[in-house]
Amino acid sequence: MTIALLFICFFALLAVGMPIAFAVGVASLIIIAFDPTMIAYVVTSKFFSGIDSFTLLAIPFFIFAGELCTESGLTARIVRFANVLVGRFFRVGLAYVNIISSMIFAGVSGSITADSAAMGSLLIPSMKKEGYDSDYAVAVTATSGTIGALIPPSILMVLYGSLTSLSVGQLFLGGIIPGFLFGIVLILVAYVLGRVRGYDFRLSHVVEDSGEPYWKELLVAFRDSSIALIIPLIIVGGIVGGFATPTEAGVLAVACAMIAGVFFYRTLDWSKIYEASFRTAILTAVVMAIIAFSTLFSDILTRNDFQNWLLGAIGMVSENRYVHLSLILIMMFVLGFVLDVTAMLIMFAAPLAIIGATLGFDPIHFGVIIVMVSLLGACTPPVGTLLLIGCSIAGIPLTRVVKTVGWFVGAQLLVCIFLMFVPEAVTWIPSLIFNR
Known part of the structure; x- marks a missing residue:
């Protein structure tokens, strides 16, 4: 009953337009106020303990590193390298440049929004x-922006590791192959859609052709x-x-970007450093507010045995653990339509x-699988953060891109299904380094 009331309050507050961080917090406070088993001090205790983590300090540093790279022009240099590498030789070359640039930039900022x-x-x-x-x-x-949360470093992996007491280093390494698989399937979908639409552009105008030999320009x-x-x-x-x-x-990343x-x-001066x-x-303030409120929400779920309730519910469908995992992933995918990926992970990672x-x-x-499926919500309406960023830059309504982005998200979902049944693709690199 408590879990149901918690979700009803939360979605009702979202429906009236309350920001997600406050919707999570107010819903939690309502439950605490009317539940005699909850103690008031839990609010302040969980609120501050949620952000009182040395590991979480990595988040602002990785964000800062990405902002410095943008201000210093390193991002544009990444695009130029990808452009010279593939942009002029392949159909829909600039789409490949977009995806490959995101894969490279993912290794610097670790932030999907910054990417x-x-x-x-x-x-x-x-x-x-x-x-x-x-x-x-x-x-x-x-969709290529989601790669930033898989190829290390990754802010979401830091967050998940902090919430579940898992090794962040192993999570980083576990995301490498999935990140490259995301990139590969996005390139394939970009190619097929490009051919269907009749795109045949090879030479990109991101940078002017220097006239130098290809090898020298590369x-x-x-x-x-x-x-x-x-x-x-x-x-x-x-x-x-x-x-x-x-x-x-994270501090090292900032130092490298600054140097x-x-x-x-x-290209960096004091004004640009100030802007970054x-x-x-x-x-950072937005992320930390979501973390603080969502930690309280997650604690209420755990105290009320949400994990056992969910296991019992999906256990009624089948006893096969892969069916269980499939239902969990479907739940996370559907929740991604209405929840921000950061809030969703904080709310559900521990249980x-x-x-x-x-x-x-x-x-x-x-x-890694949970993070991957949660990421897809950033590309699905109506709350898809990455879609909203792209639409605002392109100056088009969200409804215009829904059908097209569905092909890319569908391909990424197939990768998640593949990795669900092939865990070695995730655990192979961590096992080599950490002797697991």
């Missing part, structure tokens, strides 16, 4: 200029973007090697992790 906003502001206008339809450009940009582009390729190696190597915690790795912008490219800091503070362990799934495999 989508940075790539979208550069590539959506360029794709429209070349003749791509706006809905196609937005769909490619939004070397120059690689040199200019090499820092973006080095940063993820430093981050992951530091965590896996035991030289740095995720938070300290590159100030001393190598000489200001945007980081706003994004779902208990369910995964009860069903006998490897915790790293289970965690």
